[in-house]
Amino acid sequence: MxxxxxxxxxxxxxxxxxxxVYDPDLMKEIEEILRSGVLVSTHGKWVRAFEQELASFVGVKFAYATTSGTTALHLALKSIGVGPGDEVITTPFTFAASATSILHANAVPIFADIDRETLNLDPASVEGKITDRTKAVVVVHLAGYPAEMDQFMKLAERYGLYVVEDVAQALGAEFRGRKTGSFGHISAFSFYATKHITGGEGGAVATDVAAYAERANLIRAHGETDKYWYEVLGYNYRMTELQGLILYHQLKKxxxxxxxxxxxxxxxxxxxxxxxxxxxxxxxxxxxxxxxxxxxxxxxxxxxxxxxxxxxxxxxxxxxxxxVFVAYPTPLYRTPLFKNLEGHGRGCPWTCPYYGRKVAYERLPNAEWAAERVVSLLxxxxxxxxxxxxxxxxxxxxxxxxxx
Ligand SMILES: Cc1ncc(COP(=O)(O)O)c(C=O)c1O
CATH class of the missing domain: 3.90.1150.10 (Aspartate Aminotransferase, domain 1)
Structure with a gap:
């Protein structure tokens, strides 16, 4: 029974x-950090050390740690210049942040359908959603399964788009022998408690392009180029030293x-x-x-x-x-956020005059099919x-x- x-x-x-997470080797270093009182990355060494290890692990030149995968995605989109009037294509069969980060950047998410064999974005469906407003595609490697990166990079080249990889669920995965997070113009990682490595919370962006890296580093810390001198709209997305230390050791494992x-x-x-x-x-x-x-x-x-x-x-x-749980029971476009189109308030970014179009999200057959039958094991x-x-x-x- x-x-x-x-x-x-x-x-x-x-x-x-x-x-x-527990590791007796960590205790001495945790004590050192606590005794020194230096818990911030601006004065400590551990966040920087973790960033360097992460960049080398992924196989890119630059990595910057953030407070979460969500802030990493927001930072990635801002660093390539996504903003008002832009459309960004992504999957509806993912965690909210893959799409809400597009809203945070004041751009309009457009959903494309998924492939039933991989549950990742289907490149053909993405191609069908490209308009003269499309600026980027957020490609999610869902559950650790690498998306079809050669096809997405070809699309990006043909249509002049940016590719942001959402690697929140796929640290260390490989597509044709190359690590996820090393294909796109910029990529975002999450170190939330359920992820491959964790600092409790945490995230990072990674890129090979110095200009995006520089912008990410700037926007991550208030857009401040000199003491109390603010060049662009920034945030505080910095990780703490304790997280940096823990993540440095997690990555080694x-x-x-x-x-x-x-x-x-x-x-x-x-x-x-x-x-x-x-x-x-x-x-x-x-x-x-x-x-x-x-x-x-x-x-x-x-x-x-x-x-x-x-x-x-x-x-x-x-x-x-x-x-056991369900990832994911509802395609994002059917949740109230994308039905009510409230966003930042007063309908922004959908009603932004720089956008000037109307979006009504339609149901996508493969996403619906998957949402009805998927069962997930963490x-x-x-x-x-x-x-x-x-x-x-x-x-x-x-x-x-x-x-x-
Ligand atoms: C695909 C995907 N993107 C983004 C995120 C956001 O990461 P975080 O929870 O660290 O903000 C998650 C996390 O759960 C995720 O699964």
Whole structure:
């Protein structure tokens, strides 16, 4: 009997995915920072050290740390000059910040559809959305699955567009042997608690272009070029030294964390094989990409089940699978933010006179299809192959029971 109907759960002690941050080696350095009283990056060394490590890891010349992935995206868009009157194309099947950062930059997000095999933006759909107002594309590498970067860079060249990579979920992923975050004009990373490496909160922009890097560094700190002299509109998006220190050490452990992730995912997909292609379809990497497994994305065969996806997810939770959730249940254009078109107030940026057009967001068939059937498993480096075996057992128990 299913746990949700009063049966015994697969796991008495639920699986909880959490980041692995504690490291005794860190304690001396944390104490040093605290004793010195230098907690700010403007006077310390750790944020700078982390930025250099990150740039070299990604394979670009410049990286600047920020307070979050959201501020990194905003900074990236501002650094390439996105602003009033511009359209920026992105996916609706993502976390809000991929699109809200476009609004923060006072530009209008335009949604293109996704590919059912990867759940990433479909380059053909993006091409169909390009207008004379399109300035950039925010390409999201969803769940750790690298987007089709050669096609996006070709589109960018043909139409004179910028590419901003949203690497929040895909640190260390590779497309044809090259790291995500090294293809676009500029890229944005997140170090939130669920990400590949974490500082609690945190983000970064990375680029190979000195002019964008310089602008990012300027806008990150008030647009101040000299003491109390403000050249452009800036913000305070600086990271603290404690975050810099933690992230520096987290990045050093990236390979170790990935091995743990890969073991968990391999075991999980092997164990799910009897269901795969029948009651669900697991999103699997194409041969020319290296997936970095922020999430395992599974698409339920909802037509073959007696209950909807949300019931299945709740049933899995009751079986003790604590890292199961839905990324994402609603394409962004169906949320009130993009229905009401309020934005900054008084309809800005949609009603901005520099824009002068009307947007009504339409439903995109593949995004709708994916949102109705996707089930996600958060992958973090505390998970074990035994957790994967139990997770697959819970899927089998629930899906066989609910099969039509
Ligand atoms: C695809 C994507 N973009 C951007 C962000 C924003 O990052 P943060 O939460 O660090 O602001 C996230 C984070 O959750 C994300 O998943």
């Amino acid at each position: 299913l746990a949700i109907e009063g049966g015994r759960p697969v796991r008495e002690k639920p699986i909880v995915a959490r980041p692995v 990236f390979d170790e964390f990935q091995r743990i992730r890969e073991k968990y995912v391999k075991t999980l997909l092997d164990e799910l094989a009897p269901l795969d292609g029948d009651l669900l379809v697991a999103i699997k990497p194409r041969p020319y990409v290296k997936h970095s497994w922020h999430l395992v994305q599974l698409l339920l065969s909802v037509e073959r089940l007696r209950r909807p996806r949300d019931f299945v997810v709740e049933a899995l939770r009751r079986e003790g699978i604590g890292n 992958v973090l480096p505390n998970l074990t192959p035994e957790d994967a075996v139990d997770t697959a057992a819970a899927f089998k128990k629930v899906l066989y029971e609910l099969r039509r």
